[in-house]
Amino acid sequence: MPQVIAPRMLPAMDLSDDDAVLMLRYRDGDAAAFSALYAEYKGPLYRYLLRHVRNAGAAADLFQEVWSRLVATRARYEPRAKFATFLFHIAHNCAVDFFRRGANLRSEIAAQDLDSPLLEPEVPEYQRPDRVAEFVEQQSALLAAVAALPHEQREAFLLREETGLSVEEIARVTDVPVETAKSRLRYAIRKLQKSLSPMLEPGVLPARTYA
Numbered sequence: 001m002p003q004v005i006a007p008r009m010l011p012a013m014d015l016s017d018d019d020a021v022l023m024l025r026y027r028d029g030d031a032a033a034f035s036a037l038y039a040e041y042k043g044p045l046y047r048y049l050l051r052h053v054r055n056a057g058a059a060a061d062l063f064q065e066v067w068s069r070l071v072a073t074r075a076r077y078e079p080r081a082k083f084a085t086f087l088f089h090i091a092h093n094c095a096v097d098f099f100r101r102g103a104n105l106r107s108e109i110a111a112q113d114l115d116s117p118l119l120e121p122e123v124p125e126y127q128r129p130d131r132v133a134e135f136v137e138q139q140s141a142l143l144a145a146v147a148a149l150p151h152e153q154r155e156a157f158l159l160r161e162e163t164g165l166s167v168e169e170i171a172r173v174t175d176v177p178v179e180t181a182k183s184r185l186r187y188a189i190r191k192l193q194k195s196l197s198p199m200l201e202p203g204v205l206p207a208r209t210y211a
Contacts, residue, residue: 019083
């Protein structure tokens with residue numbers, strides 16, 4: 001009898017992940033649990049999509065698509081990874097589908113002026129442009145440098161910075177080996193350091209973190 005190879009499954013997780021518990025509650029019909037998850041992740045998710053696809057309209061559409069997919073599949077949810085990993089895996093798949101659609105749309109996005117400001121939701125007060133002019137300059141330079149990264153490196157960096165996912169979790173989200181995810185992060189950090197070196201403070205974007 002031929003050997004049957006079981007599909008690869010993520011290990012069951014410790015339910016000390018409060019967000020996974022919230023998702024289980026939502027799966028079982030608690031609408032308030034969904035509201036709590038949405039409130040926590042709407043900012044990081046939108047910023048990840050906006051900086052990844054570099055188009056505000058597309059990011060807004062993908063933002064809605066991610067939540068729609070989560071709602072549609074909630075009955076099958078099992079906490080086999082951190083909730084953030086689960087959510088951003090959906091976002092990754094939505095972004096992959098987006099980049100596969102239409103060469104004309106991709107060309108339009110690639111030609112977008114990287115100097116144009118990106119609108120982002122609910123920026124903390126200490127990050128308001130009217131508070132620190134120097135911060136605005138640095139933030140604009142960082143956004144432009146991130147936007148200029150190759151697709152895979154940009155995504156790895158954004159998943160790390162926007163969600164705090166580990167290298168192993170980034171590998172799960174993007175369906176690549178851990179060493180590949182680590183390499184993408186390392187190259188992204190090196191390129192950002194090179195681009196931002198004139199204004200980079202010591203200790204910012206440490207490459208050793210991703211080595």
